[in-house]
Amino acid sequence: MTFSEATISRLPLYLRELLQIQRHGEQRVQSGVLAKRLGLNASQVRRDLSGFGSMGQRGVGYEVRGLIQTIQQVLGSDRSWNVILVGVGNLGRALSGYRGFAQQGFRLVGAFDIDPSKIGEKLGSLTVLPLSDLEEFVRAEGVELAMIAVPAGVVTEVTERLEMAGVTGILNFAPVMVRRSASPVTVVNVDLAIELQRLAFLVLQSRDDSES
Amino acid sequence: MTFSEATISRLPLYLRELLQIQRHGEQRVQSGVLAKRLGLNASQVRRDLSGFGSMGQRGVGYEVRGLIQTIQQVLGSDRSWNVILVGVGNLGRALSGYRGFAQQGFRLVGAFDIDPSKIGEKLGSLTVLPLSDLEEFVRAEGVELAMIAVPAGVVTEVTERLEMAGVTGILNFAPVMVRRSASPVTVVNVDLAIELQRLAFLVLQSRDDSES
DNA sequence: TAGATTGTTAATCGATTAACAATC
DNA sequence: TAGATTGTTAATCGATTAACAATC
CATH class of the missing domain: 3.40.50.720 (NAD(P)-binding Rossmann-like Domain)
Structure with missing residues (x-):
């Protein structure tokens, strides 16, 4: 699990949006939605997230909870x-x-x-x-x-x-x-x-x- | 006078270092010195600064005062x-x-x-x-x-x-x-x-x- | 002139994006 | 099955860097 400099600098932003989406009660999210909220390109989002291995389901999207956990783990904010x-x-x-x-x-x-x-x-x-x-x-x-x-x-x-x-x-x-x-x-x-x-x-x- | 995104994000950093160098009493500075202070490559510094037109003197370096003025002008911090x-x-x-x-x-x-x-x-x-x-x-x-x-x-x-x-x-x-x-x-x-x-x-x- | 350092080219590296097959 | 969206490839774009001729 290795990430480019550019991807790393975006992980905290993904995390913030995902937490907000979760608070809103959404369970799934699509690359296009995240992209729009962060002003990015949908391909870019998929490419960034694909660094975690297969986290999404084709035709459906990504599970919000799972993504949050994984990003927190990578960033070290799952611990204190x-x-x-x-x-x-x-x-x-x-x-x-x-x-x-x-x-x-x-x-x-x-x-x-x-x-x-x-x-x-x-x-x-x-x-x-x-x-x-x-x-x-x-x-x-x-x-x-x-x-x-x-x-x-x-x-x-x-x-x-x-x-x-x-x-x-x-x-x-x-x-x-x-x-x-x-x-x-x-x-x-x-x-x-x-x-x-x-x-x-x-x-x-x-x-x-x-x-x- | 047009600058790349990456160069623009570095201009304030150049400015800060140059002001510090000026306070130190130095009148000239070389690309290698700036590069070292900011953790950049000397080529990169020269390339960034060359966007201003010819500000340096071969064999000598850049005039600190002139660089400061030019960067401030570009950034809009020459006005209030x-x-x-x-x-x-x-x-x-x-x-x-x-x-x-x-x-x-x-x-x-x-x-x-x-x-x-x-x-x-x-x-x-x-x-x-x-x-x-x-x-x-x-x-x-x-x-x-x-x-x-x-x-x-x-x-x-x-x-x-x-x-x-x-x-x-x-x-x-x-x-x-x-x-x-x-x-x-x-x-x-x-x-x-x-x-x-x-x-x-x-x-x-x-x-x-x-x-x- | 000799030494130093710029300005700029060309090569390399990395990041973004469009496109589409895979698949839910 | 039909529609949607991922994962990934290949193409594009932009930024960094080494190298060196120009020139102070």
């Missing part, structure tokens, strides 16, 4: 992940309250900050801990993933400490690319300003198109 | 955009305080919520306005872009209202895909849970790799 948050600013707070995470098996088990005024503060059911507790906590709780929402200047330091402590994946929201030298840590960078920039560019482009 | 925020929950608050926006020409000029308890609240220098003021505000202030951070259930309604009011671009942070029928509005969807899912998958994959 212990996640910590480093940096309890505005963005960190937003992340800690984000509903979507828990639904996909991500359990926020700890939150850290360096600012003494924030230590001890409540974040839902969590208490903000000092950054100095980071390493011990990661080991004791078996933390695998970390979200970092700290100022750009301290990203490198925090990343290194997480790495040393044994975290295996980092979701970085600071506007600097985390470079991992030759370490075994996987990093995904999310830059909100870049998304806004992409939007602005697309808007300009669609204006040009409609003029010509 | 009026942006509003709809939905002042945790995420909305985080977005309103995000430093990166202003730096790239995005001016947050208004914030809206439907919850009466939030109306009148201060958000930096802004005051949260009731959703009922949306249309008038958009027209009066010449708002072009909107960020929406509202519950999934009201995304469609909010989107339609923004569309009718004349907004041309929407950055959607709610975990539902905004579908634009045949409207002229450009939408970019950002789903934070999906990024965490991608991370988890990549972590699983790197474990498999290192085992085999």
Whole structure:
């Protein structure tokens, strides 16, 4: 069971739509329906899904429940992940309250900050801990993933400490690319300003198109 | 001056690195340096940048200042955009305080919520306005872009209202895909849970790799 | 001139799509 | 059986990369 880069990036999208379809009470879905909802081509959807082996029935479609289970298994959201948050600013707070995470098996088990005024503060059911507790906590709780929402200047330091402590994946929201030298840590960078920039560019482009 | 999809998605990344390089005091940069910083191939960088016409000097490199200006122009971040925020929950608050926006020409000029308890609240220098003021505000202030951070259930309604009011671009942070029928509005969807899912998958994959 | 690096071509690689036989 | 939809092939399209002549 191996998938292309492009297919992998679409699996979470399929999963989201399928969960929605399931909530709607549908038991089956066709490639054409999924394609339309996601703005893709039906052939593309069938090709993506065929990576799972035979999941569909010709003339009928795909069983929603089965597809969901399989995709969740591939993505690792059939199991639970212990996640910590480093940096309890505005963005960190937003992340800690984000509903979507828990639904996909991500359990926020700890939150850290360096600012003494924030230590001890409540974040839902969590208490903000000092950054100095980071390493011990990661080991004791078996933390695998970390979200970092700290100022750009301290990203490198925090990343290194997480790495040393044994975290295996980092979701970085600071506007600097985390470079991992030759370490075994996987990093995904999310830059909100870049998304806004992409939007602005697309808007300009669609204006040009409609003029010509 | 026309760019491929793939190149466009990299332009904001080039811009970010170039700004960093400039802050460092460097006046010139080579394709190989940019490539390394962004994890790309040097040929790819040269090919991307060659879309601007001749910006580099053989044997020397590219002038940082000139590249920055050109990319900003292409992306539309050489001018200023009026942006509003709809939905002042945790995420909305985080977005309103995000430093990166202003730096790239995005001016947050208004914030809206439907919850009466939030109306009148201060958000930096802004005051949260009731959703009922949306249309008038958009027209009066010449708002072009909107960020929406509202519950999934009201995304469609909010989107339609923004569309009718004349907004041309929407950055959607709610975990539902905004579908634009045949409207002229450009939408970019950002789903934070999906990024965490991608991370988890990549972590699983790197474990498999290192085992085999 | 000698060394360095661009700009661009041609080759390769990967992803999308149309089409249709297989089959429910 | 007739209608529908999958799974898969082959064709197309687009993006990446190596290589090197052009030129600073």
